[in-house]
Amino acid sequence: MSTLNDPAIQALLEQPNVAIVSTHNADGSILSAIAWVNTEGDELAVNSAVGRKWPTNLQRDPNVTVLVYPPDNPMEYVEVRGTATVDDGADEHIDALSKKYINQDKYPFRVPGEERIKFTIAPEHVRYQKQG
């Protein structure tokens, strides 16, 4: 099995490529949404606002699948299946993601009253694919 430390996967995750985060809705269907992602050691870390659909899904069912690919080559991608855990430091983390994705030290899109939530994702299955 691949791991997040494989160089090609690391490169995909270090670049500001967005993640497609897929979670389980209560009715059993799959919710897919787009989010920022980075790595922390052997885990992924994602961030949202409390009350939005995908973090609410993860609070109920932590099983998650994350797919990342570079926009200029969708034939290369990494798919990570794992288990999400709520982590401390959501505010610092969204600022770090802002730095990564839009080169701003402070996340600029915060809505008044918004509470951020951070999840780390321990990978159980990492699949890397490159075609063409």
Added chain:
Amino acid sequence: MSTLNDPAIQALLEQPNVAIVSTHNADGSILSAIAWVNTEGDELAVNSAVGRKWPTNLQRDPNVTVLVYPPDNPMEYVEVRGTATVDDGADEHIDALSKKYINQDKYPFRVPGEERIKFTIAPEHVRYQKQG
């Protein structure tokens, strides 16, 4: 609810933006993969080779979620949840998708012995999001 006929959604689906197709693995986890997609009337249509993981998942459990966004703006996307049905015409369909995505009349990546499979997806929930 949005429909596939909304102009912004039609535009997203007419352009050669890839789809992230999320299906249910037998163990309950979510498999996400990248595929070509087009529309047929009020439905989506996707195509794969028989025996690959995501079409095999769909043959067992037709519940699927498809997300499409333009690579230059991941803050705009459409998410479609629906039910997949195997359809006739898989060979003609993969050629049509080749025309859409790589401007070739015949799909050039066919492997000897490969059997194509086409699914249409009847939308049950269409979510369009545009931020920033």
